[in-house]
Amino acid sequence: MADSTAKPIVRVHGLVNRFGAQVVHDGLDLEVRPNEIFGIVGGSGSGKSVLLRTILGLRRPQDGTVELYGRDIQRLSQPERLMLVQSCGVTFQNGALISSLNVAQNIQLPLREYHPMSEKALDELVQLNLSLVGLPPDAAGKYPAQLSGGMTKRAALARALSLEPKLLFLDEPTSGLDPISAAAFDELLLYLHTELKLTVVMITHDLDSVFRTCNRVGAIVEGRMITDTVDGILQNAHPWIHEYFHGPRAHAVEKGAHD
Amino acid sequence: MNALTLQQDGEGWRLCLSGDWSLASIGQIDRELGALPDSMLGTLVCDWSRAEQPGIAPVWLLLTRLSALGAGESATARLQVRHEGGPPSTIELLRKLNVNRPAALAAPSAAMPAIEGAIGELGRWVVREGAEASAAVDFFGRIVAVIGEIFSRPRALRIPSIARHIYEAGVTAIPIVALIAFLISVVVAYLGAQQLRKFGADIFVVDLVTIGVLREMGVLLTAIIVAGRSGSAFAAEIGVMRLNDEVDALRAMGLNPVELLVLPRVLALIIALPLLTVIADAMGLAGGALLSLLELHIPPAQFTVRLQEALAPTTFWAGLVKAPVFAVLIAMVGTYRGMQVRESARELGRLTTVAVVQSIFMVILADALFAVLFEKIDF
Numbered sequence: 001m002a003d004s005t006a007k008p009i010v011r012v013h014g015l016v017n018r019f020g021a022q023v024v025h026d027g028l029d030l031e032v033r034p035n036e037i038f039g040i041v042g043g044s045g046s047g048k049s050v051l052l053r054t055i056l057g058l059r060r061p062q063d064g065t066v067e068l069y070g071r072d073i074q075r076l077s078q079p080e081r082l083m084l085v086q087s088c089g090v091t092f093q094n095g096a097l098i099s100s101l102n103v104a105q106n107i108q109l110p111l112r113e114y115h116p117m118s119e120k121a122l123d124e125l126v127q128l129n130l131s132l133v134g135l136p137p138d139a140a141g142k143y144p145a146q147l148s149g150g151m152t153k154r155a156a157l158a159r160a161l162s163l164e165p166k167l168l169f170l171d172e173p174t175s176g177l178d179p180i181s182a183a184a185f186d187e188l189l190l191y192l193h194t195e196l197k198l199t200v201v202m203i204t205h206d207l208d209s210v211f212r213t214c215n216r217v218g219a220i221v222e223g224r225m226i227t228d229t230v231d232g233i234l235q236n237a238h239p240w241i242h243e244y245f246h247g248p249r250a251h252a253v254e255k256g257a258h259d
Numbered sequence: 260m261n262a263l264t265l266q267q268d269g270e271g272w273r274l275c276l277s278g279d280w281s282l283a284s285i286g287q288i289d290r291e292l293g294a295l296p297d298s299m300l301g302t303l304v305c306d307w308s309r310a311e312q313p314g315i316a317p318v319w320l321l322l323t324r325l326s327a328l329g330a331g332e333s334a335t336a337r338l339q340v341r342h343e344g345g346p347p348s349t350i351e352l353l354r355k356l357n358v359n360r361p362a363a364l365a366a367p368s369a370a371m372p373a374i375e376g377a378i379g380e381l382g383r384w385v386v387r388e389g390a391e392a393s394a395a396v397d398f399f400g401r402i403v404a405v406i407g408e409i410f411s412r413p414r415a416l417r418i419p420s421i422a423r424h425i426y427e428a429g430v431t432a433i434p435i436v437a438l439i440a441f442l443i444s445v446v447v448a449y450l451g452a453q454q455l456r457k458f459g460a461d462i463f464v465v466d467l468v469t470i471g472v473l474r475e476m477g478v479l480l481t482a483i484i485v486a487g488r489s490g491s492a493f494a495a496e497i498g499v500m501r502l503n504d505e506v507d508a509l510r511a512m513g514l515n516p517v518e519l520l521v522l523p524r525v526l527a528l529i530i531a532l533p534l535l536t537v538i539a540d541a542m543g544l545a546g547g548a549l550l551s552l553l554e555l556h557i558p559p560a561q562f563t564v565r566l567q568e569a570l571a572p573t574t575f576w577a578g579l580v581k582a583p584v585f586a587v588l589i590a591m592v593g594t595y596r597g598m599q600v601r602e603s604a605r606e607l608g609r610l611t612t613v614a615v616v617q618s619i620f621m622v623i624l625a626d627a628l629f630a631v632l633f634e635k636i637d638f
Binding site: 111117131132163 | 281282283285286289290293314315316319320323348349352353356601602603604605606
């Protein structure tokens, strides 16, 4: 699946992020290869979301570089930045759907902005994106406040997919979902990954999700990232990583996986 | 360059797809798809050999357009579609999604006749306003109930919270209230001086300013400023708490949001607004005195004497007594609108605006009623 020789799509080098005296990232390196699902794990407060915001250019790091598709995002002109932003889909932790727009309008928002077309075509594309993420057609008219947690995550994904990105960033896509919905989301992700040839960077705490979907995993430990395959990271001797993947909460997962 | 070219090909049709077929060209592709003839029978061959970088969305538009033209999977479909020349890899997926899509995508409901629509709209408005009125009465009842509760359970009176709101709505408003009261009374005194000077009745400027400030302007200006500052703050603060489920969290803990959020604000304004009014009155008189000195050369001592002659014993109280009433109106409208916020950020903005506009309106309406009342009882 993932091509280990190709040039990385995302490359973060020597990243330093500080909040006052608190050092979150201290020389963090990260490479995401084309067409892989890359999971980012880490303790609460280890800076997973900060890392995501830095990669997206929403936050300027104290030091280090971030490259998307081989381009340093700090050195882009405004039009280049816009192109790059359009080629990345992002979902935020709580969905971040615009609450005054319904699902259809949320999905159409970036389309309308960048690709003028007829209203009918816009409606057709809403239906396309809804069926891609497995939402019923009548979800289009609903407002974010009327959606369940699982539907919100799917609607956010539909919006993220609307510009046909090749690279998808997901912040805790399965948090707050029941196991059935979470499993369904994993399957959806795998399906989109295969069908649309997406590269996915996913922040997650959900070990089931990591084992089910990810090709490689990066663990943020002491401000740096330890990257390995899923099998590899299970063997890692670092105490925190061992605790994370072999702690009491992980045993059920492992048992289930080995059954 | 055309994105699609349709050719008659023996028995059927041949659709050549060429040029950029990525999302970037979707506007053009959409237009050209719309221009396809509405009746095509037989077979249609889509030739993808010259299409570059076909994106999902344009392919989807093509497929939905074709199925609207009668293309189907079954052998009996009016239009048999075949894809040739290296169709995009996603086409199978999209075809499946298109077929699984419910055929009847909620046809738009027929428009209602205008008259029927208007009557229906009126009916809905009446029902909505009725519900609104009863909700407002209900809200007022809840506040009164909590006030009643204070006597049996003094803890229901949240002193620290009241103090905080007195500070935020009262103390921090002192500079702006003082400044505006001063400036407005300077303006009124100046206008009065210009007119009264014609009759040699300069001294009556003192009457004009003092009665105007004490009876009406001091309290009314203060109430309007407070409505703009604190009415909006109350609505926005409580509104955001509603959006974060904080109000529901209080309820779930068995705490009464009216007791914790609404009553302290109401009581704080009842205390703060009269005090602010006194400050506004003082500054207004000071402004009048200053202008009298500069423009009419009435020394402060003479101003004070004339002031005491002009005022009836009740003039000051006729203004001040209105302050707590205005306070209740402003605080109640603000907190009530805040409590109504649900679902969206737009709702929060709308209701904050409504809170300010409505509380200012209510203040002025109440002031008019007071004017009539005082006139009748000769206060």
